[in-house]
Amino acid sequence: MSLLSKLEEAALCLKAGKVTLPYPADPQPAPEQFRGRPIFDGSKCIGCAGCANNCPAREILIYDVSQEIRILQYLGRRCTYCGRCAEVCPEKAITMSRDFESATNRIGDLAQRLELFMSTCQRCGRCFKPTSTLEELKMKGYRFDDLQNERGIFRSQSHLEGNAVVDDVEIELD
Amino acid sequence: MLKNLCQRMFGRSLWVYHANSGGCNGCDIEVLNALTPYYDAERFGIKLVGSPRHADVMLCQGPAMRSTAQAVKRAYDAMPAPKLVFAIGSCACGGGVWFDSYSVIGPIEKIIPVSYYIPGCPPRPEAIIYGVAVALGIADKKVAPVEFKELELPIPRYHPDELRGKGELVIYAKTEKL
Secondary structure (H helix, E strand, C coil), rough: HHHHHHHHHHHHHHHHCCCCCCCCCCCCCCCCCCCEEEECCCCCCCCCHHHHCCCCCEEEEEEEECEEEEEECCCCCCEEEEECHHHHCCCCCEEEEECCCECCCCCHHHEEEEECECCCCCCCEEEEEECCCHHHHCCCCCCCCEECEEEECCCCCCCHCCCCCCCCCCCCCC | CCCHHHHHHHHHHHEEEECCCCCCCCHHHHHHHHCCCCCCHHHHEEECCCCCHHCCCEEECCCCCCCHHHHHHHHHHHCCCCCEEEEHHHHHHHHHHHCCCCCCEECCCCCCCEEEEEEECCHHHHHHHHHHHHHCCCCCCCCCCCCCCCCCCCEECCHHHHEEEECCCECCCEEEEE
């Protein structure tokens, strides 16, 4: 009788099959709703510091090292992956990835650091990210009329004097 | 050295001791979930023991707190010599959301040395098993620090001393890249 029950149990086990997840050998992606660690996209970031203001764990630091460079530093140590930084980001530069395999032996491996180039406001001197076409040109070296620094607009006078050769301006811009 | 230690310990299997120093029990539930037959951490020889004197690995959950710091330190000292400490969860890795509270000292590494960090709030059971696999040398770690730099400052910088006038135009004699 007892032998029969044992055999029945063995048959049940065979019927149930294998339930254990073959995890490290055969990794499966996390579900769609899962929030893993945030990924910062430096090419989209405008340096508005909304994420730093909204982080509950104060893990995103923003500081200006000079007039033109703003540094965004995500340390990732005590990040709870709440996703509030991705929610407030106006440019969608932060995406919550589904990456959960972030175990490491150095806590510094979780850090992300962006060096953002910011333009300077001519009036107040603070950083801002250029948005207009003119500002994009300014970043590439174009200078418009700036009376305070005694700079004029460089205009060719060749069409007035009839000279084909322009030799009145010798500036190098790259 | 640590890798050799891990490989040697894998031959003998890891016995883990589960220490909560003031967390919210979320990570405890995930650790116990990793020991269930579905995730089955006993494939790697991991066994939960009740005393730190029997343990090779200490799984720390929760931040270092004033009320439990001495107890955690004593439990760590009671473990026999080749020992690893896993900090599980964002509280143990970095102090948690209440890192600046009066009763919280900070991350668990302020009391005891930590060998492996498993971030997450709480980490998935897979993430915990992955951390153990990294420690045993079965899997490679996938994270590295990321740095984004814009290549060079594109604005040429002019010195006002180098200006020379030519008629009505102002010409910059010397330009210099910043």
